[in-house]
Amino acid sequence: MSLLNDLFAKPLDPGYEDAAARRRAAGERPTSERTWRSPALALGLVALGLLLTMAVLQVRNTASVVSSERQGLIEQIHNEDARVSRLQGEVSALEAEVGELESDLLQNSAAGQQTREEVESLQATTGAIAVTGPGVVVTVDDAEEQEAQDGTDRVLDLDLRMVVNGLWAAGAEAVAINGQRITPLTAIRSAQDVIQINYRPMSAPYEVSAIGDPRSLARDFGDGSGGEWLRRTATSSGVRFDVSSDESLTLPAGNTPLSYAVPGEGAP
């Protein structure tokens, strides 16, 4: 404690006292006349001002460098996002072209005609081509007033998975969320609090469109596991949802590229 006591009791450098005492002992005044004009004090203050300015400028420069770096990263993310979208559009266009060429080739013969219809129905089932038909739209949205810090009043990837499963169980023939077709390769997952479907980030409200019998689909969905899940989530966390029938829905094609899986059973 004595160290701290010293600190409080004698904050002034003891050197000043000692020097003054020495001068008094030598019979001089304890200090020279021109104290305020002491060049040492002025120099010390010049140094202090210099140090202060240097530190302030340094902090400012660092802050601007950090923020510009951050801005650059954000820009890069947007650019890459746009690139991915463009490439996905390119892939869809090329796939459509391939489909057209295939059907042109197959149209020439009766057997080809039959093969073409078969291929198209298979593509519709797997989500490789766009489909149109009557169905229902289930809209799921975050709670109106978001208070929970842990995000429990937001729509979770689990909720969307339950809705999609419920729609399949109720007899849906094709499902898409916010324009992303659910294909055999689709993952509905959340990364960093953002729901990703087909590896594309989505935001609320989520429109789950499903093609199927417009009357029985809505009813069976409401009675089934999907509707039950939504009602339970709505009461517990305030997530809003709405089910409506639609006479004509168009679901876009999804990407179903296979690199390793080849058709057939045995080794070639």
Add this chain to the structure above:
Amino acid sequence: MIPLAGLLVGILAGLYFDVSVPLELQPYLPIAIVAALDAVFGGIRAVIEGIFNDKVFVVSFIANVLIAAFIVFLGDQLGVGSQLSTAVIVVLGIRIFTNVATIRRHIFHA
């Protein structure tokens, strides 16, 4: 007045020359400033009490800055740099506050 003019000259010189601190010395700059502040307020108090001494001021200024920076450097080498900077700031901060309080009493008699 002259010390105040010195401070201004220092600030203007810093702005004008736009000196940049080498990267390795950056962590020591804030500590050096606190140490310099302590020496300067000590000097001002000594002037007011009539016992100012050039040599004591210069030695205490330079020694303060160097020792404060050295302690932080040592802390960095030992992995406790932030704790030791806190210690330096607490000690020098107490001295600055007490000295400034005394200066205030001398000037305003309150």
